[in-house]
Amino acid sequence: MGKWSTFTDGFVKNNPTFVLVLGMCPTLATTTSAVNGLEMGLATLFVLVLSNIVISLLAPVVPDKVHIPVYIVVIATFVTVLQFIMQAYTPDAYKTLGLFIPLIVVNCIVLGRAEAFANKHGVLESLLDGLGVGFGFTVSLTVIGIVREILGSGSVFGWKFISGDGILAFVMAPGAFLVLGYLMVLFNKYLKKS
Amino acid sequence: MEYIIIIVSAIFVNNIVLSQFLGICPFLGVSNKLSTATGMSGAVCFVITLATLVTYLLNQYLLVPFGLEFLQTIAFILVIAALVQMVEIVLKKISPSLYQALGIFLPLITTNCAVLGVAITVVTKEFTFGAESHMLNLGQAIVYALATSVGYGLAMVLFAGLREHLALNEVPKSFKGLPIALITVGILALAFLGFSGIV
Amino acid sequence: MVLCLTLVCLFCSAVLAVVYAITADPIKAAEQKALVESISQVLPSGGELSDVATAEFGGQKFDYYISTANGAPAAYAVKSSTIGFGGPLTLMVGVLPDGTVYNTSVLSHSETPGLGAKCNTDAKFMDQWKGLGADKVIKVTKDGGDIDAITASTITSRAYSLAVSNAVAFVKSIVKAEED
Incomplete structure (x- = not known):
């Protein structure tokens, strides 16, 4: 049970977007459509899981004074690996997400989980934590993407059900803030148990 | 002329927070009070400009000649982290008063994606000037970095001012804290959308 | 302490170098594939x-590819860049030797999502370029041409039509040069 809750905590109780409010930049910037949100979430998941595993292994041997630089180097390495893989096999997604792929390095979620969880726990738990938080992030991004796509272009995952244009502001910057704000209100009202 | 385009575009049209979504975490985190917002803006301004200068030179004279562009992300973040540490130490020695004003914000800046974002943008993106586009030269890169951080400061101070007023108002329980703040930024971003098209 | 940091950095750089070497070929292949696809999309099969090949025309450099059938050039694919609303807009334009546009496709753009970015997805907009060029002016209706601009994206549409007409003028010039 204990291990299972490590995984599920990332969805609601420690939801990175709505509760911890971490990694706001990609959350706002890449959720112009459901697909983009999903891709960004999976990219972050990849880095989060691998860096969590490696950092949980490294933590006991790294001197305390340099642990942050070491973690950053590890994370940056995985991000660059991800960049190569995406360029090679999913070039279109790499183009759409653009700058926000290298910026996973400074996504507070990744370093945050390394500091708050992976350096105190074993490999398996860190893996589960990475998966949980990563999926929580992916689901949040996809939901925001779906809402913005419905309002902004009248479609879901590219499938158009309203002909004509949507409310353009929702695809552009202001819509990102507004949608996230209102979703957070709903989350607070119905899911968060205080 | 190109410098004017860069400045206007970076501060208003492509405002780093309100249209590029960079540096949102500290933007939301320290904008509760006008005074902290000003301090953070000053620190960011300082670090972004310095970091862009160093990473631009590093990229131009070390990474590109040796075909090591694939180390860009990792090299840039290390440079920024080291730079922030150095700025902290130097400030402490040279200007204790400035250190007191900016000091507590400095460690936070390493993970401010605005810094890495600007550094990467400058060396990878072509900029548009009227009917042509090209990469920025060193002088333009510095001006871009400076203007971007002024835009960051502008958004931050505007938002902190709004938030100080918000704190005094009654809002429904589920809207308290961040949700209402995000909706406020949304409206602010809507206002900045009006600048699009002027350059 | 320093030793540890150095070791980690060295190790990570080594890992990156290896991954870089492994993925270098697939990355090149993916780029090549995207290029070939965009070319075959705009040319008759x-x-x-x-x-x-590269040539200069009107102060601008053009990359182009010639498709040969029965020993004579059957069509040209020209990479043509202009400035759109958000930044450079690069198209691949297929042009027949008489200067008729066969088809166009977008290689890269940085237009606003939901507005100018439709130049890459809106079939109605993209279809109207076919068959233009031999004698007609390529311009949006606002400027006295026949192209219906994307709603609320005149700048993008103008940039698109400029890129197409540049490509047509370029092809006409190389065909003429070959005839002379």
Whole structure:
């Protein structure tokens, strides 16, 4: 049970977007459509899981004074690996997400989980934590993407059900803030148990 | 002329927070009070400009000649982290008063994606000037970095001012804290959308 | 302490170098595939594709590919760049030797999502370029041409039509040069 809750905590109780409010930049910037949100979430998941595993292994041997630089180097390495893989096999997604792929390095979620969880726990738990938080992030991004796509272009995952244009502001910057704000209100009202 | 385009575009049209979504975490985190917002803006301004200068030179004279562009992300973040540490130490020695004003914000800046974002943008993106586009030269890169951080400061101070007023108002329980703040930024971003098209 | 940091950095750089070496070929292949696809999209099928050639025309450099059928050039694919609303807009334009546009496709753009970015997805907008060029002016209706601009994206549409007409003028000039 204990291990299972490590995984599920990332969805609601420690939801990175709505509760911890971490990694706001990609959350706002890449959720112009459901697909983009999903891709960004999976990219972050990849880095989060691998860096969590490696950092949980490294933590006991790294001197305390340099642990942050070491973690950053590890994370940056995985991000660059991800960049190569995406360029090679999913070039279109790499183009759409653009700058926000290298910026996973400074996504507070990744370093945050390394500091708050992976350096105190074993490999398996860190893996589960990475998966949980990563999926929580992916689901949040996809939901925001779906809402913005419905309002902004009248479609879901590219499938158009309203002909004509949507409310353009929702695809552009202001819509990102507004949608996230209102979703957070709903989350607070119905899911968060205080 | 190109410098004017860069400045206007970076501060208003492509405002780093309100249209590029960079540096949102500290933007939301320290904008509760006008005074902290000003301090953070000053620190960011300082670090972004310095970091862009160093990473631009590093990229131009070390990474590109040796075909090591694939180390860009990792090299840039290390440079920024080291730079922030150095700025902290130097400030402490040279200007204790400035250190007191900016000091507590400095460690936070390493993970401010605005810094890495600007550094990467400058060396990878072509900029548009009227009917042509090209990469920025060193002088333009510095001006871009400076203007971007002024835009960051502008958004931050505007938002902190709004938030100080918000704190005094009654809002429904589920809207308290961040949700209402995000909706406020949304409206602010809507206002900045009006600048699009002027350059 | 320093030793540890150095070791980690060295190790990570080594890992990156290895991954870089492994993925270098697939990355090149993916780029090549995208290029070939964009070319074949804008040219009539069949015909043998030449390697890339570069020539200057009107102060601008153009990369182009010639598709040869039965020993004569059957069509040209021209990479043509202009400035759109958000930044450079690069198209691949297929042009027949008489200066008619066969088809166009977008290689890269940085237009606003939901507005100018439709130049890459809106079939109605993209279809109207076919068959233009031989004698008609390529311009949006606002400027006295026949192209219906994307709603609320005149700048993007103008940039698109400029890129297409540049490509047509370029092809006409190289065809003429070959005839002379």
